[in-house]
Amino acid sequence: MPEHVDSPDCGCWGCIEESILRLRAADALGLLAKERLRPDVVALGEQAPVEYSLIDQLQQCLTNSAGGANVGRSRPGLPYDVVASEMWTSLWLELRNDVMDQGGFAEPDTPQRHALAILELLPTVDATWLEQKTPSWEWWCQAIRAHVYPERKTPVDGRCPNPECGQDRWFSYDEDGDRVTDTALVLTWDSGRVSGMMCRCCFSSWDRGQLLELAHVLNENLGQILAGKAR
Ligand SMILES: [Zn+2]
Ligand SMILES: [Zn+2]
Numbered sequence: 001m002p003e004h005v006d007s008p009d010c011g012c013w014g015c016i017e018e019s020i021l022r023l024r025a026a027d028a029l030g031l032l033a034k035e036r037l038r039p040d041v042v043a044l045g046e047q048a049p050v051e052y053s054l055i056d057q058l059q060q061c062l063t064n065s066a067g068g069a070n071v072g073r074s075r076p077g078l079p080y081d082v083v084a085s086e087m088w089t090s091l092w093l094e095l096r097n098d099v100m101d102q103g104g105f106a107e108p109d110t111p112q113r114h115a116l117a118i119l120e121l122l123p124t125v126d127a128t129w130l131e132q133k134t135p136s137w138e139w140w141c142q143a144i145r146a147h148v149y150p151e152r153k154t155p156v157d158g159r160c161p162n163p164e165c166g167q168d169r170w171f172s173y174d175e176d177g178d179r180v181t182d183t184a185l186v187l188t189w190d191s192g193r194v195s196g197m198m199c200r201c202c203f204s205s206w207d208r209g210q211l212l213e214l215a216h217v218l219n220e221n222l223g224q225i226l227a228g229k230a231r
Pocket of ligand 2: 158161162165166167184199200201202203204
């Protein structure tokens with residue numbers, strides 16, 4: 001390994017490690033706060049869809065639960081996504097502390113804005129600080145994904161009842177970057193029982209009580225699944 005030299009082009013081990021760390025931090029903050037164009041999920045020449053940033057996806061969990069303006073959401077007393085709400089608040093406070101740590105404060109006071117502000121400061125922030133913070137930002141990426149796409153889900157055929165969406169297929173990538181496709185709609189589970197349904201395209205969600213009402217417009221098999229007679 002070459003000796004460290006005082007130059008941005010230095011190729012010593014310490015400098016290589018530090019630049020890898022900055023790339024990891026940039027990846028995590030980018031996923032948290034930036035939307036991504038996905039030209040890879042459509043045929044050549046078609047308009048590429050935009051995938052929301054992870055923070056926006058988390059926020060969608062909030063606006064799609066009680067108080068949201070989605071179809072089937074007109075009745076009061078529907079469950080509120082408490083987990084998403086708590087995650088959003090603690091991520092917001094953490095990123096806000098991080099940006100203040102670096103002597104900045106970004107307006108408006110949103111987690112997205114704070115993450116972008118740190119991203120801008122990234123080339124010059126202290127490496128030791130970054131070493132402490134990066135694992136936490138990476139953890140948030142994982143945690144939001146795990147919440148937005150729950151572990152156990154059963155694909156179910158049908159078009160998303162949200163009139164602004166209406167998709168029946170969903171496209172994404174696996175860890176190897178290979179394109180995967182599945183139904184847009186999935187049933188979510190809680191302790192061995194269907195707890196609700198969500199759309200992987202627009203992140204709308206419906207609780208168990210609403211599913212029977214939707215069954216006849218969506219999928220006749222849904223009633224059977226809810227009754228435990230089919231899977
Ligand atoms: Zn060096
Ligand atoms: Zn949808």
